[in-house]
Amino acid sequence: MNDVPLIDIRNATVFRGSTRVFRHFNLSIPQHEPVAILGPNGSGKTTLLKLINREIYPVLDDSASVRILGRDRWNVWELRSHIGIVSHDLQANYKNDVTGLDVVLSGFLSSIGVHGLLADRISVSHKDKAFEILEELDATELAARKLKHMSTGQQRRCVLARALVHEPDTLILDEPTAGLDLAAAFDYLERVRKLSAAGRNIVLVSHSLNEIPLEIDRVILLRDGQIVADGPKARVLTEDKLYETFGTRVRVAIIDGYYLAYPAAAKSDVRVVD
Numbered sequence: 001m002n003d004v005p006l007i008d009i010r011n012a013t014v015f016r017g018s019t020r021v022f023r024h025f026n027l028s029i030p031q032h033e034p035v036a037i038l039g040p041n042g043s044g045k046t047t048l049l050k051l052i053n054r055e056i057y058p059v060l061d062d063s064a065s066v067r068i069l070g071r072d073r074w075n076v077w078e079l080r081s082h083i084g085i086v087s088h089d090l091q092a093n094y095k096n097d098v099t100g101l102d103v104v105l106s107g108f109l110s111s112i113g114v115h116g117l118l119a120d121r122i123s124v125s126h127k128d129k130a131f132e133i134l135e136e137l138d139a140t141e142l143a144a145r146k147l148k149h150m151s152t153g154q155q156r157r158c159v160l161a162r163a164l165v166h167e168p169d170t171l172i173l174d175e176p177t178a179g180l181d182l183a184a185a186f187d188y189l190e191r192v193r194k195l196s197a198a199g200r201n202i203v204l205v206s207h208s209l210n211e212i213p214l215e216i217d218r219v220i221l222l223r224d225g226q227i228v229a230d231g232p233k234a235r236v237l238t239e240d241k242l243y244e245t246f247g248t249r250v251r252v253a254i255i256d257g258y259y260l261a262y263p264a265a266a267k268s269d270v271r272v273v274d
């Protein structure tokens with residue numbers, strides 16, 4: 001099973017409502033290759049993640065397939081131990097009076113919250129695991145705190161912990177730092193780097209070049225549901241390809257291996273990528 005791709009999408013046409021987001025879309029991501037997906041608002045990034053996470057399906061067509069680890073069909077429980085998704089949708093769906101611990105525990109149930117009957121299915125070992133993960137993320141103090149009394153960054157950490165309870169091999173992060181201040185964003189990215197160093201594969205969706213961890217070399221640029229470029233950072237994050245993707249002229253600098261985009265009109269003496 002080691003050489004089957006993590007994600008193998010072939011000839012997929014995907015609608016959200018009446019919008020056709022992808023048309024005959026193809027993408028393959030190996031199991032142990034960290035990837036960043038960049039693209040403007042509405043380019044299809046979240047739709048792609050939902051496709052991977054089995055929340056939406058392509059239009060039925062004999063030549064279309066979405067395979068995860070070589071399989072067309074998955075039950076949600078099994079899939080969670082391979083792929084953990086962290087998204088805003090998830091964070092937004094929680095009621096504000098749930099606690100940090102509830103959020104983490106809900107990962108075991110693939111549910112939002114652990115109320116009512118579902119609470120009966122939570123065992124002591126689930127709780128132990130939840131605390132272990134919260135401790136790993138330096139967030140034990142969030143266990144008893146209500147979500148409504150947390151900052152966005154703290155809430156985000158709980159949602160990350162939720163995805164980690166199944167110890168998934170791959171973490172898929174949809175704009176993990178959106179809405180976080182500089183310190184919280186860099187702290188979050190540092191945690192992602194540690195998870196990557198500990199052997200988890202990372203698929204990161206972002207708008208910001210400078211948030212691509214050094215560990216990720218493969219970058220996919222998406223525009224209007226189409227792949228504009230796909231390859232190593234050095235070949236993909238060029239001014240021309242970013243222009244093609246985002247429709248605005250930017251300059252690109254590399255600082256300590258991090259890429260930085262800034263307005264084309266700016267004058268600067270930092271190294272510029274051609």
Ligand SMILES: Nc1ncnc2c1ncn2[C@@H]1O[C@H](COP(=O)(O)OP(=O)(O)OP(=O)(O)O)[C@@H](O)[C@H]1O
Pocket residue numbers: 016017018019021039040041042043044045046047048
């Ligand atoms: N529930 C929905 N119903 C109808 N159209 C939708 C729905 N969700 C998304 N779309 C449309 O699908 C397209 C792709 O949206 P998607 O959310 O995948 O973009 P994105 O790249 O994640 O954007 P952003 O950077 O703003 O998060 C957009 O044109 C969007 O308007």
Ligand SMILES: [Mg+2]
Pocket residue numbers: 045046047174
């Ligand atoms: Mg999105």
